[in-house]
Amino acid sequence: MAPVDLAQLTVQLRAQLKSYLAHSAAIASALEDANSMQTDVESGVQPLEACHEKLSTTYELILEQSEAEFHELDDCLNLLETLETAQNGATAEAKARAPPPNKKRKTDGSSRAGSPASSAAASPMPTFAGSPPNPSTPLPRPVSAAKAQPVLPSKSPAQHPLPIAPAPNPKKPTPKNRRDSLNAQLPLKPGRPIAVKESKKNLTTGQQPDNYILGRIVQQLQGDKNRYSVEDVDYDPSNPTPEGGKWNTTLKSIIPLPEKGDERTYPDYDFTPGMYVLACYPETTSFYRAIVHSGPHATSLGTGKKKETQKIYRLQFDDDEGALRDVPIELVCDPTPL
Known part of the structure; x- marks a missing residue:
């Protein structure tokens, strides 16, 4: 199976959404024309017979544009689903490649345990900021x-x-x-x-x-x-x-x-x-x-x-x-x- 180009899918989805928005704008314009003619008929400015044909044509156009809008929306949803699947697959692949968690570090038995009272006037040791290290993470090795x-x-x-x-x-x-x-x-x-x-x-x-x-x-x-x-x-x-x-x-x-x-x-x-x-x-x-x-x-x-x-x-x-x-x-x- 050929690898999916996430960037290309994103570009396609963006173009499809722009096309969908263009259809929505066209429908809105056609509806505005239809409503204007309907208002003229109801107010007696124009008789129904004079604008009947034009109204019928406008409503047919709105129907065609609405159907096309649904197709555009379906295409957008399909692209979005493909993009989501590809992203999930990339995440799963990255997790599969990640190294397994380290086993708990074994102690070496050195004298790093509790401290007795000092024979000198001890300065207070600084405390640590932030979260303590995960006990399952190994300490780094001593280096010169x-x-x-x-x-x-x-x-x-x-x-x-x-x-x-x-x-x-x-x-x-x-x-x-x-x-x-x-x-x-x-x-x-x-x-x-x-x-x-x-x-x-x-x-x-x-x-x-x-x-x-x-x-x-x-x-x-x-x-x-x-x-x-x-x-x-x-x-x-x-x-x-x-x-x-x-x-x-x-x-x-x-x-x-x-x-x-x-x-x-x-x-x-x-x-x-x-x-x-x-x-x-x-x-x-x-x-x-x-x-x-x-x-x-x-x-x-x-x-x-x-x-x-x-x-x-x-x-x-x-x-x-x-x-x-x-x-x-x-x-x-x-x-x-x-």
């Missing part, structure tokens, strides 16, 4: 930040509308302005949220050596602004690691995150659509490569006295089948440390 490559943003439709983002800050995240901004914040204070490479001692077989997780600063080491004791914010004592969720590292493995309430810790530039970033996947404490789709958008959370405004980026994570996720600005950062 150093291997991140830019790709175009997804054209997947947004899961829910967002406010229009303001014009992006034109300032670019160059290594120099990033370094200047970081130096102004050193030494990092206890409790400061960070994206940090997992300790090599805590890695399980097959894990990449440069996975980033959500952590916090415990303390500066020996007055050196480049060396710190850090901890995993989501360490699970029931699944212990050799270092008990804490280890020593340097700034080369740390990407400081904005500290909510302290504007000095936020970057003075925006990540623009198409840029690649490192971001915490919703409902986890693991960072993955993502592409900026839009933002930052200002959204409202909570109600009444608890209502607050939060800025979010809409991102497309690698290996997430093009889904768009909303992530707070506090959990989005440059993909490489300084």
Whole structure:
């Protein structure tokens, strides 16, 4: 069976409707003439004998035009039915070609479960905006930040509308302005949220050596602004690691995150659509490569006295089948440390 051209069917239907409207206009004009003659007869302006033949001709014309109008209408309905059938067939074919839904993701047993009380003064962790991810959708795989490559943003439709983002800050995240901004914040204070490479001692077989997780600063080491004791914010004592969720590292493995309430810790530039970033996947404490789709958008959370405004980026994570996720600005950062 030859494929149906939906565009051509639409053009034919439009032409048929125009023809139908033309017949309707002609009938209306003929009826107006007949009514005018009938009025003249009833008012005595013209005798019936004088306009009898003309009235008969007009009524015959109206009958012919009405029959033709019915045929035109039938043709329109047939075309409309064909167009609807073709559209339904295209939709069914698209669904048939769609990949089957993914099975529920298996957990790896890593220490991403409940978090004990922190030994440092913990900064409040930002909450997530938008709907939580579907539990049947697999998490993206961990990737090395150093291997991140830019790709175009997804054209997947947004899961829910967002406010229009303001014009992006034109300032670019160059290594120099990033370094200047970081130096102004050193030494990092206890409790400061960070994206940090997992300790090599805590890695399980097959894990990449440069996975980033959500952590916090415990303390500066020996007055050196480049060396710190850090901890995993989501360490699970029931699944212990050799270092008990804490280890020593340097700034080369740390990407400081904005500290909510302290504007000095936020970057003075925006990540623009198409840029690649490192971001915490919703409902986890693991960072993955993502592409900026839009933002930052200002959204409202909570109600009444608890209502607050939060800025979010809409991102497309690698290996997430093009889904768009909303992530707070506090959990989005440059993909490489300084």
